[in-house]
Amino acid sequence: MPRVQEKAKILETHREAEGIHRLVFYAPRIVPTARPGQFVMIRVASEGSDPLLARPFSFHRLHKEDGLFEILLRVVGTGTRILSQRPAGSVLDVVGPLGRGFSLPSGPHETVAFVAGGIGIAPLWALLDELTSKTHRNRPEQLHVFYGARTRAELVPLTPLKRLGVHLVVSTDDGSSGEAGTVLEALRRRYEGGSGLPDRLYACGSLPMQVSLARWASGRNLSVEMSLESMMACGIGACLGCALPAVNPDDPQAERYVHVCQDGPVFDPRRIRWDKIQPIMARPLTFASL
Ligand SMILES: Cc1cc2nc3c(=O)[nH]c(=O)nc-3n(C[C@H](O)[C@H](O)[C@H](O)COP(=O)(O)OP(=O)(O)OC[C@H]3O[C@@H](n4cnc5c(N)ncnc54)[C@H](O)[C@@H]3O)c2cc1C
Ligand code: FES
Numbered sequence: 001m002p003r004v005q006e007k008a009k010i011l012e013t014h015r016e017a018e019g020i021h022r023l024v025f026y027a028p029r030i031v032p033t034a035r036p037g038q039f040v041m042i043r044v045a046s047e048g049s050d051p052l053l054a055r056p057f058s059f060h061r062l063h064k065e066d067g068l069f070e071i072l073l074r075v076v077g078t079g080t081r082i083l084s085q086r087p088a089g090s091v092l093d094v095v096g097p098l099g100r101g102f103s104l105p106s107g108p109h110e111t112v113a114f115v116a117g118g119i120g121i122a123p124l125w126a127l128l129d130e131l132t133s134k135t136h137r138n139r140p141e142q143l144h145v146f147y148g149a150r151t152r153a154e155l156v157p158l159t160p161l162k163r164l165g166v167h168l169v170v171s172t173d174d175g176s177s178g179e180a181g182t183v184l185e186a187l188r189r190r191y192e193g194g195s196g197l198p199d200r201l202y203a204c205g206s207l208p209m210q211v212s213l214a215r216w217a218s219g220r221n222l223s224v225e226m227s228l229e230s231m232m233a234c235g236i237g238a239c240l241g242c243a244l245p246a247v248n249p250d251d252p253q254a255e256r257y258v259h260v261c262q263d264g265p266v267f268d269p270r271r272i273r274w275d276k277i278q279p280i281m282a283r284p285l286t287f288a289s290l
Contacts, residue, residue, distance in 0.1 A: 003236070004029045008042075008094040010086055011068070018153040019075045020119065021084040022060065028067030030096045034059055036126035037101030037227055037266040040069070041235040043093040044083040054095065055079040056232045058123035058204075058265070072122040072156065098235050099265050102127050102225055105200055108139045113191075113198040115213060116147045117183050117205020121156060123227045124204055132164045140165035144190070144198060148183025148205075152176035184212055197222060211277065214269035226269050230260040237262040245276035 008027035016022050030040065041054035061070040075081050086092070102123075105112055112131065114124045124145075132140045143164075148171040149155045155177060161168055170178030171186040179186050183205070191197050197220055203213050204227040217224045230242040237259060247270065248256035258264065258271065 002033060003095060003098060005093065005095045006030050007091050010088050010090045010092070013084075013086070013088055016072065016156040017149075018151075020072060020154065020156060021075070022070055022072050022156075023083070023086070024068055024070050025092075025094065026066075026068055027094055027096075030094060031062060031064055031067050031069050034062055034064075034069060034097040035101035036062070036130050037123055037225075038097040038099050039123075039235070039265060040071075040094050040096030040098065041232070042071075042083065044079045044086070053079075053233055054093070054235065055083070056098075056235055056261075058227065059097070059126045060122045061126055061129060072119065072125070074119040095235065099261055100263065102202060102227075102266050105131065105135050108136050108142065110135075110199040111142050111144065111196075112136070113187070113201045114143065114145045114147075115183060115187055115201065115203040115205065115209075116145070117203075117209040118149050118154065120204035120206070120209070120227070121147055122204070124202055125161075127202060128161075128164055128166060132166065141167050143167065145169065146171070146183050146187050146190075148172065148178075148186065150174065182209075184209065184216065187213075188216070199223065201225075203227070207277070210269070211274050214272070214274050217269065224269055225266050227265050228260055228267055228272070229265065232261055235261045245273035246271050247273055 006027050006029045008025040010023055011026050012024040014022045039056050039058045041056055043054040057071040059069050060072040073080050075084050116124050136143055143166040145166045145168045150173045152172055169186050171183050172178055200223045202225050210226050233239040233241045242260040243257040246256045246258040248254045
């Protein structure tokens with residue numbers, strides 16, 4: 001798919017939750033070929049100033065008829081802080097659409113689960129928009145959305161999600177909103193409590209969450225796609241900095257890598273060597289009990 005570099009204008013900025021902001025960009029050259037699961041590289045700072053490198057963000061929502069895309073960003077460092085403070089009217093260098101997006105269900109007969117941990121709701125929302133307007137337009141209740149955050153203040157507003165007509169299960173680690181516990185515990189309660197498994201599962205969240213989910217899904221007959229993260233310098237396959245250890249189908253012992261920016265960010269988890277990723281995970285294994 002064609003990749004475009006464009007000066008994109010921020011039309012709106014919204015604070016959605018604690019440390020989470022939604023920005024609406026006008027980018028009429030990038031948006032037409034963009035797909036849920038793909039991402040953009042946004043140069044957040046002006047020429048020559050810190051941070052030098054562009055930062056990757058998934059398409060959160062796409063409004064093709066208006067040439068608009070939205071991102072949902074969590075402030076974690078310098079780049080995301082600067083971007084969250086950019087006022088409407090700012091013009092930034094954006095490259096996209098990049099990477100490989102989600103594949104779609106074959107029809108409305110498929111029951112589909114979405115597992116979103118924290119800011120992981122960002123790319124899944126674009127996919128929900130697509131399914132509720134296409135394959136599942138008449139059966140949105142077949143889409144089961146599990147959305148979890150650490151606490152109520154970190155949940156984005158739920159009304160727009162509810163309006164889609166999907167089956168929504170909200171959870172918070174501290175029990176301040178929805179079911180108490182992790183999003184994966186909510187998923188297990190639903191599907192290990194007698195209800196049949198979904199046909200397909202899409203997920204995005206912290207690396208520990210993805211590791212646990214990949215382990216849970218591996219013994220089950222499910223089609224799974226996960227949007228994964230990695231540190232990215234270029235976003236276009238030039239720096240090789242986003243490599244993740246992968247399964248080599250020809251020789252399971254041999255080393256092989258996939259590049260998140262080009263081979264992903266959406267992957268079938270069976271392609272990833274989760275056992276090799278776990279030791280280098282920076283964050284604690286919050287969901288390790290699964
Ligand atoms: C394909 C892709 C899509 C993404 N989509 C979104 C999105 O929709 N919304 C969103 O809020 N974030 C998203 N991210 C993560 C986002 O790009 C990083 O949070 C951002 O680049 C951090 O920049 P910074 O300058 O604020 O942080 P830095 O100052 O560079 O780093 C601050 C901290 O964040 C960690 N960090 C930096 N980059 C990443 C990363 N890529 N993954 C995990 N941890 C990181 C660092 O290790 C450090 O601990 C995505 C990342 C990728 C690879
Ligand atoms: S980010 Fe440079 S190769 Fe993937």
